[in-house]
Amino acid sequence: MFENNFTKQLVLIGGGHANIQVLRKLCMNNLKGLHTILISEHFEATYSGMTPGYIHKDFSKEEISMDLQRLCFNAGATFIRDKVVKIETNYQKLELQNLPSIHYDLLSINTGSISNTRGIKIENSSRCFFVKPISLLVKNLSEIDQIIKYKKNKIAIIGGGIASYELAFSLSRRYENNLEITILGKNILKEKNLNEKTKKYIKKISNYLGIKEIQGEVVSISEKFLTLKNGVIFECDLSLVSSGADIETWLSNSSLNKDKNGFIAVNDNLLSTNNESVFITGDACSLENNFRPKSGVMAVRQGEVLKENIFYKLTGRPLIKFRPQKNWLYLVGTYKNYALLNYFFLSFHGRWCWKLKEWIDRRFINKFKFSSGKSMTKKNFDLEESKNIKMYCQGCGSKASKYTLVNFLKAENSNTELSDASIIDINTSSLLQSIDHIKLFTSLNPFDFGVISYLHSQNDILSSGGSVQTISVSQALPFSEGIIEKFYMDYFMKGIKSESIKDDSVIVSGHSYQSKEPGITITMNGVFEKKISKNQAQENDLIYLSKPLGTGYLLAAYFNNSELLSSIDFQNLIEWLRKGNSKASEISKSFKSNITTDISGFGLASHLSDICKSSKLSAEIKLNKEILINKNIEILKTFKSTGFDNNYSSSINDILISDNNKLKNILYDPQTNGPLLFSINKKNQIEFEKKFLLKLGFSPIPLGKFKKPEDKLINVVD
């Protein structure tokens, strides 16, 4: 990914049905010079066509979801999990809920819609759920399950469209006979493309399932009832709002033109009608002079044009037109393995319709699943302006631009005159100093990477018994220009700063340069009350880890597209990578731990054997699944990080371990921001474990104890 010199930034907002197709195209094609970012609220995208099937338990959550981080990894894009809250089209700038703002050269908005609640007063006490965005409905399902579990409930579905009926069918199957469903709509089944025979089928199926319908406009929702415009009161336990679509305020407040219903108006190239740098697709947009109901099918069709138009626009070719169909195929799930098909005047209800639906849906979603070891071969294309290839210096000329640096420092209000060195006032005669470097991995949010590199470096200071005072940062940014260079500098530095603030440590100096191997080097200075050395381990002291291991092989598995590691597993891995060790270090110090070290790239075996060697002791340890971030041993057996072999060969002679030990590979797995290993006197065991759990919210991991020296430095017992 970082082979390119990035000159243009494409930002995709929302992992909707259209933007994911742009990413898929980028999995197969490399636009040299293009830097792509996807910003989406969730790690996964939900495929709408299979959601009713998920509700009635035909499909699992994994089957209906697409892993956006992995899609970005394969596309060579960066994934940012956050919500866009403002768009300033004048500055081509996006504001995010939690992370620094991002600029774009070209933008594609595919953020779907929210439920339309205009004209409905919703009281806080009401048990009301929105069906849009569809990902929210999927998330809320477990809460609805809890409500329905205890008694027969009366559910109201507000809105009389085909989506409400499909939802009613799937809910009635999910909860069997434990609920009474009524559909309330101002208009009932008024979709133009539904033929009369289909409408009859729908009514017949509804009757059979005991689903009632009431024609009328709901104007308010309270805890126990709904009020209709004609004054009728309808009693219900919970309601689902499926009354049409709306867009969020950040989008409606933007300067992009809207249609009469408030959706963003686009021309037939899917570009905003007043902004040539912004594409909008899916539920959020409305085609000028060509109204069509909102649906996932429409968003998918638009995606087919969007992915081409983004390439055409970036390579300076004429754009193609989106020509919406007047009529399209409806396939609605009804009973188990049954679906209803509607196309022009044709209407069928049967098993084969379900088979057809399942085939179409699976064919679509499988395009976004990746299999282990397989990566797509990419064709290369040039951006319009990057046909004049620049030569990049490898010496001093590879620095980041002064403009980016000065602007960053100005915004941060620090070292604006670019002084060459900083003065550090110290009131101690001894300083701890360490240096560490890690490389950025493709698709990882550079802010998270900044956090992780700080914590990775901090471990060196913590393991010597100190606390961080000052840091110097050298950042290798990808070869890039303007807003892309700024993006990396902002995200790297703000990630680092978010952690240095917690330590009250100061960034005193820095250097930034451009490289094909982006990464961060941090030099840290620390002070200490009592220096901890590796030769102080005591016989019978207990050995603990501050958190589990496994970052090396899990990252290897993820970036090999292994099916063994799901999107949730990856999120869990990132959570551990973002967890620092300073609280654990404080606790171990308060229990007068004699030994602390951090498990780094050399792995557990190397660090523990160094301590044993220096302290002239052996360690007896036991490996169990608690030591692993991910408890699936199959992944540990199958994947190895690149540093594994070196770690193995440098430590194997110091270890006694049975060949059958299923966890043996974890001893040599290189760790990024790994745990601290420390010793605790046995008499403090209970008190220590209690305090650790209280302060950190999870338990320390007991590994074993130090013993009199034996043949081998580490003895792994079964």
Ligand SMILES: Cc1cc2nc3c(=O)[nH]c(=O)nc-3n(C[C@H](O)[C@H](O)[C@H](O)COP(=O)(O)OP(=O)(O)OC[C@H]3O[C@@H](n4cnc5c(N)ncnc54)[C@H](O)[C@@H]3O)c2cc1C
């Ligand atoms: C119950 C139900 C069943 C349905 N069944 C079908 C069906 O069978 N077939 C069909 O064609 N349609 C169906 N639909 C309609 C369909 O769900 C929507 O039309 C479709 O999801 C819209 O797709 P989209 O690509 O515009 O956006 P979405 O698929 O909704 O994706 C939007 C993405 O943007 C992200 N996002 C939103 N806001 C932000 C933000 N501010 N910043 C960052 N990210 C953001 C979201 O997290 C999400 O990942 C159904 C709808 C419902 C409610």
